[in-house]
Each structure stands twice: as C-alpha cells, then as structure tokens.
C-alpha cells in the first residue's frame with residue numbers, strides 16, 4: 001500500500017497506518033464548543049472486527065458519524081485505503097466503500113426481504129424501476145449470497161413487515177453488505193433484540209467479517225465477548241485503552257468508568 005500524507009493543522013505530515021484499511025488519526029469533533037472527540041486514534045485491518053465500548057456520551061456514535069461525513073471533523077484525519085477522506089460527504093464516503101447501519105432499521109416494510117436487498121445493490125435506481133426491471137442471474141445470485149450471510153435465506157419472499165425486530169435488523173445489515181463495502185460500521189446492532197437474536201447477530205457479524213472489516217458499537221458485554229477480537233474503550237471523547245476482552249475487562253480504569261457501572265446496572 002502506498003503511504004498517503006496530509007498536512008495537519010501545524011503542517012506536520014500525517015500518514016495512515018501501513019496496512020490499515022481504515023486509519024483514524026488524532027480525530028477531534030467539537031459541537032458548539034463541546035469537545036465530543038478529543039483526539040482519537042483507531043486502526044482497522046482487513047477482515048478485522050473492532051468493537052467500541054464506553055459509557056453513554058463517550059463519543060462512540062460521534063466517531064462513526066465523523067468517519068462517514070455526518071459530523072464535521074474539527075481536526076485530525078480519516079484515511080481509507082490510505083486515502084485522506086476527512087470531511088468528505090456522507091454520499092461520497094458510502095460510494096467509496098464504507099457502509100453504515102444506524103440503530104433503527106431503515107427498511108421498506110411493504111416489500112419482500114429479497115426486494116429490499118435488490119434495492120440496495122449497486123446500480124439500482126429507484127424502487128419501481130429496480131423491482132420491475134429484469135433480474136439478471138448475477139443479481140439474483142448476489143442477493144441469495146447476501147441473504148445467506150445474514151441468515152435470511154428462508155425469509156427471502158416474506159414481507160419485511162412480517163419479520164421480527166431482530167430479523168429487520170439483519171435485512172438492513174444485508175442491505176449494507178449488498179453494496180460491497182470494505183468496511184461495515186454497526187451502531188448497537190443488538191438493541192432491542194431477544195437473547196437468541198443477539199447471539200445470531202454475533203454469528204452473522206463473524207460471517208460477514210470474512211469479506212468485510214467490521215466496526216461495532218455495543219453495550220452488551222456477553223455479545224462483545226462473543227464477537228470481539230479487539231476492543232476499543234472510549235471515555236469522555238478519548239480512547240481510554242484498547243486490547244483483548246481479558247485485557248479490557250481486567251483494566252482498573254475500564255472497570256471504574258464502565259464495566260463496574262454495567263455490572264451494577266445488570267444486578
């Protein structure tokens with residue numbers, strides 16, 4: 001991979017981390033004087049699952065928003081495949097290959113699961129023309145592959161309105177991966193799910209990581225343990241630490257600001 005350099009505020013060259021698909025350097029986001037991110041660094045490798053945890057208001061969603069051009073970056077850099085994409089528009093970032101799923105499913109309830117995935121495929125233009133146009137074998141195969149990866153092969157011809165909350169979330173994950181992103185960003189994908197749905201979501205994330213890098217914001221520590229390879233802990237707009245599940249769970253600072261509180265909440 002070639003090294004890309006960008007000028008920082010003080011003109012010192014800033015480069016991405018060699019080999020990282022997504023490389024975030026000293027990222028700062030400020031809302032009307034409030035520092036939501038105070039200089040966060042994060043690297044995501046190919047086919048890696050990175051899980052972000054931290055207390056409410058830590059800056060987790062803001063970090064994903066800043067990556068995809070939804071929150072303006074005050075300073076610092078977002079490199080994607082070595083290219084500086086800081087403050088690109090949400091549309092450009094999505095087109096380049098960073099897919100984002102938000103907390104609430106954004107699906108077409110009156111269409112089938114199959115048609116929802118069809119609409120998300122690259123090259124689809126508008127609901128009516130996409131569904132009425134002739135389905136090529138390649139598109140059909142692609143949709144079936146996506147349905148298989150998100151565990152919805154048998155629900156392909158069901159209307160989304162008939163699905164459970166968890167299944168609707170998987171439809172939307174399918175719509176994101178149908179666009180062939182290199183990186184998939186998931187904001188609390190298990191919110192509101194049953195324990196069984198939560199576990200299946202973990203298995204789906206592990207499956208999709210075979211073809212995509214995945215960054216997941218999550219609160220449920222059982223789920224984090226199921227999927228986590230590397231955990232990043234955010235606190236008050238800063239990275240407190242990062243490491244394996246056992247490293248993070250035994251870190252006194254993490255216990256003090258986050259895990260202790262989670263354990264009390266769970267009691």
Ligand SMILES: Nc1ncnc2c1ncn2[C@@H]1O[C@H](COP(=O)(O)OP(=O)(O)OP(=O)(O)O)[C@@H](O)[C@H]1O
Pocket residue numbers: 031034036054055056057058059060061062063
């Ligand atoms: N558009 C905005 N305008 C002003 N303040 C904002 C905006 N978005 C987020 N914030 C503030 O930035 C801080 C970080 O918010 P963020 O949503 O990123 O936290 P979080 O870690 O995702 O929290 P949660 O777990 O509750 O979703 C919070 O104090 C929040 O109130």
